[in-house]
Amino acid sequence: MADKPKSRSQLLPLLQKVQEQEGYISDENMQKIADRLGIHPVEVYSVVSFYAFLSTKPQGKHIIRVSTCVPCMMAGADNVIKAFEKALGINAGQTTPDNKFTLEKTSCIGMCDQAPAVLIDDKLMGFVAPEKVSEILRELA
Numbered sequence: 001m002a003d004k005p006k007s008r009s010q011l012l013p014l015l016q017k018v019q020e021q022e023g024y025i026s027d028e029n030m031q032k033i034a035d036r037l038g039i040h041p042v043e044v045y046s047v048v049s050f051y052a053f054l055s056t057k058p059q060g061k062h063i064i065r066v067s068t069c070v071p072c073m074m075a076g077a078d079n080v081i082k083a084f085e086k087a088l089g090i091n092a093g094q095t096t097p098d099n100k101f102t103l104e105k106t107s108c109i110g111m112c113d114q115a116p117a118v119l120i121d122d123k124l125m126g127f128v129a130p131e132k133v134s135e136i137l138r139e140l141a
Helices: 008-022 027-037 041-050 070-074 077-088 130-140
Strands: 062-067 101-106 118-120 123-125
Touching: 008 027, 008 041, 027 041, 062 077, 070 077, 077 101, 077 130, 118 130
Parallel strands: 062 101
Antiparallel strands: 062 118, 118 123
16 A cells, blocks of 8 residues: 555545455555555545445455345345355355354345346356345356
């Protein structure tokens, strides 16, 4: 981070870089970024907690995000979430004990025309049915 300019506009890029490198943004890293940019740590935390794609805790190798926007919920996203929870043995918001999968609910991912939609790592998937969950997880294994 030493080569980065000291500017508030660098907050989000710095957070994204740490997220990419570490898999999450620790309290220590939030403090370092706040010190670097000369802002209060609570400002850094507020940005981290605002964006669903930034995390304050370690995540699994694969991050499964199920959209919970209105069109996705109307198309059965809740049943897709339950299917992932059952298959993984965790609840949404948790990571499997082997750190392989993190399951999250997320706001709209821009796939309302293919609801229910899921984002796995960087791959968008539409029309996901609960019956497809086992196949999806097998492909990730």
